Amino acid sequence: MLVVDDDGANRKVVATILGGEGFEVAEAADAFLALDRLDRFHPHAVILDIKMPGMDGLGLLRDWRARGLEVPVIILTGHGDEFTASHCLAAGADAFLDKPPQRAELLLAVQNAVARGKLLEENRTLKEELRYPPLLGSSAAMEKLREDIARVAPARATVLIVGESGTGKELVARRIHELSPRAEKPFIRVNCAAIPEELIESELFGHEKGAFTGAVRRQIGKFVQADGGTIFLDEVGDMSARTQAKVLRVLQDGEVEPVGAGEVRRVDVRVIAATNKDLEKEVAAGRFREDLYFRLSVVVLRTPPLREHPEDIPELVSYFTAQACQEYNRHCKKWSPEALEQLARYPWPGNVRELKNLVERVVIMDLAETITAVDLPSVSGRGQDPELAAVFAAPTLAEFHARAEREYLKRMLERHHWNVAATARAIKTPRSNLYKKIEAYKLRREE
Ligand SMILES: Nc1ncnc2c1ncn2[C@@H]1O[C@H](COP(=O)(O)OP(=O)(O)OP(=O)(O)O)[C@@H](O)[C@H]1O
Numbered sequence: 227m228l229v230v231d232d233d234g235a236n237r238k239v240v241a242t243i244l245g246g247e248g249f250e251v252a253e254a255a256d257a258f259l260a261l262d263r264l265d266r267f268h269p270h271a272v273i274l275d276i277k278m279p280g281m282d283g284l285g286l287l288r289d290w291r292a293r294g295l296e297v298p299v300i301i302l303t304g305h306g307d308e309f310t311a312s313h314c315l316a317a318g319a320d321a322f323l324d325k326p327p328q329r330a331e332l333l334l335a336v337q338n339a340v341a342r343g344k345l346l347e348e349n350r351t352l353k354e355e356l357r358y359p360p361l362l363g364s365s366a367a368m369e370k371l372r373e374d375i376a377r378v379a380p381a382r383a384t385v386l387i388v389g390e391s392g393t394g395k396e397l398v399a400r401r402i403h404e405l406s407p408r409a410e411k412p413f414i415r416v417n418c419a420a421i422p423e424e425l426i427e428s429e430l431f432g433h434e435k436g437a438f439t440g441a442v443r444r445q446i447g448k449f450v451q452a453d454g455g456t457i458f459l460d461e462v463g464d465m466s467a468r469t470q471a472k473v474l475r476v477l478q479d480g481e482v483e484p485v486g487a488g489e490v491r492r493v494d495v496r497v498i499a500a501t502n503k504d505l506e507k508e509v510a511a512g513r514f515r516e517d518l519y520f521r522l523s524v525v526v527l528r529t530p531p532l533r534e535h536p537e538d539i540p541e542l543v544s545y546f547t548a549q550a551c552q553e554y555n556r557h558c559k560k561w562s563p564e565a566l567e568q569l570a571r572y573p574w575p576g577n578v579r580e581l582k583n584l585v586e587r588v589v590i591m592d593l594a595e596t597i598t599a600v601d602l603p604s605v606s607g608r609g610q611d612p613e614l615a616a617v618f619a620a621p622t623l624a625e626f627h628a629r630a631e632r633e634y635l636k637r638m639l640e641r642h643h644w645n646v647a648a649t650a651r652a653i654k655t656p657r658s659n660l661y662k663k664i665e666a667y668k669l670r671r672e673e
Pocket residue numbers: 357358359360361362363389390391392393394395396397398460501502529578579582
C-alpha cells in the first residue's frame with residue numbers, strides 16, 4: 227500500500243492500521259514522492275489525501291489517470307462533502323473516506339481495491355501481450371538483430387534504432403529494456419513527431435504550474451517518470467533545435483530542468499532513440515545537432531525491411547492470423563502455399579505493420595477456411611485492384627450491380643476451382659442460376 231499525505235501523523239494512523247493487517251506500507255509526503263514510490267513499489271492500492279501543498283490529491287489522481295495509471299485509489303479527506311466526493315469519483319477514485327479513517331471501513335475499501343487491482347493486472351498482462359508481441363522471425367537478419375539486442379541490453383549505453391517505418395523499432399526498444407537490469411522500472415515512450423512543437427519541451431521535462439499560459443497544473447516530465455528506467459524517443463529526428471539542446475544536456479549531465487522551475491533535477495535514465503530518417507543527412511543539412519547525433523548513436527541497431535527477410539513471412543502470418551482470429555472471434559484460418567508465395571513476392575513498403583494489417587483485414591472479412599491468392603488483390607497489384615476500381619467506376623447503379631456481380635462470381639468460381647456445383651452451394655444460389663450468369667457475363671476460366 228502507498229499512503230500519500232503531507233501530515234505525518236495521519237500517515238502513521240493509516241500505516242499502523244494497514245501494517246497490523248500484514249500489508250506492506252510505503253509512505254509519501256507529496257505528489258513528487260508519490261510518483262517516485264509508485265514507480266518503485268508498484269503498490270496494489272494508494273490511500274491519498276486531498277489537501278496537500280503543491281499538487282493536491284485530486285490533481286495528482288487526474289494526472290495519473292490521464293497517463294493511464296490504473297492503480298486503485300482510495301481518497302481520504304478531512305473535508306468530505308458530497309461535492310468533493312463526486313469530483314473524486316469522477317476523477318477515477320475507487321472509494322472516498324472521511325478522516326480519521328474507521329478501521330473496518332478502511333480495511334474493506336482496501337480489500338475491494340486490492341481485488342480490483344488484481345483484475346486490472348491480469349487484464350493488463352493480457353493486453354500487453356496483445357500489444358507487444360514477441361519479436362518474431364528466425365531469418366539470419368532477425369537472429370542477428372536478436373543477438374545485438376542481447377549484447378547491448380545489459381549496458382547503460384544509448385542505443386539508436388534505425389529502420390523503415392513498421393519494421394519493429396518500438397518492439398526492439400522494449401526488448402532492450404526488458405533484458406536490461408532496468409526491466410522492473412518504467413519504460414516510457416515519447417513519440418516526438420506526434421507532439422506539437424510548443425508542448426514537447428514540457429512533455430519531456432515537465433513544467434511548473436503557471437510556467438506559461440495554459441499551464442494550470444504542475445506537470446511531471448517524461449524523463450522524471452522514466453527515472454531509473456528507460457525513455458524511448460521515437461521519431462527523434464523530429465525534435466526542434468531547442469529540444470535537441472535540452473536532450474543533449476540530459477545525456478551529458480543527467481540533468482533535467484522543468485519549464486519555469488529555474489532549477490535542475492538529476493535523473494538516471496537510459497535513452498533509446500529511433501528514427502526512420504537518415505540522421506546523418508539531417509546533420510549534414512543542419513537540421514540535427516551533430517553532438518547529439520554522436521551521443522545518441524553510441525550503438526546503432528538496424529531493423530531490416532521485410533523485403534530483405536521474406537522467409538519470415540509464413541511465421542509472421544501464422545502468428546498474426548492466430549492473434550486476429552482470437553481477437554475477432556473467427557474460426558482459425560489457413561493460408562494456401564500460393565497465397566504465401568504471393569505475399570513473399572510483394573515488396574511491403576509498410577513492412578511488418580502492413581503485413582499485420584493485411585492479415586487482420588482478411589481475417590475480419592471472414593472468407594473461406596483457407597485463404598488463397600485470390601483473396602489478396604491488394605498485394606498482387608501493389609495496392610491496386612483494377613477490377614474493383616472498374617466496379618466503382620460504374621456510371622449507373624444498374625451497371626454497378628452488374629459489374630459487382632460479375633466480379634464476385636468470378637472470384638467465387640476461382641476460389642472453388644471452377645467447380646460450379648460447389649460454388650453454387652457455397653454462395654447459396656441454384657446451380658441453374660449460376661450457369662445462366664456465367665453465360666450472361668461470359669465468364670471463362672483463365673488458365
Ligand atoms: N519482428 C516482428 N515480430 C512481431 N511483430 C512485429 C515485428 N516487427 C514489427 N512488428 C509489428 O508491426 C507493428 C509495427 O511495429 P513498430 O511500431 O515496432 O514499428 P516501428 O519501426 O516503430 O514503426 P514506426 O517507425 O512507423 O513507428 C507492430 O504492431 C509490431 O508489433
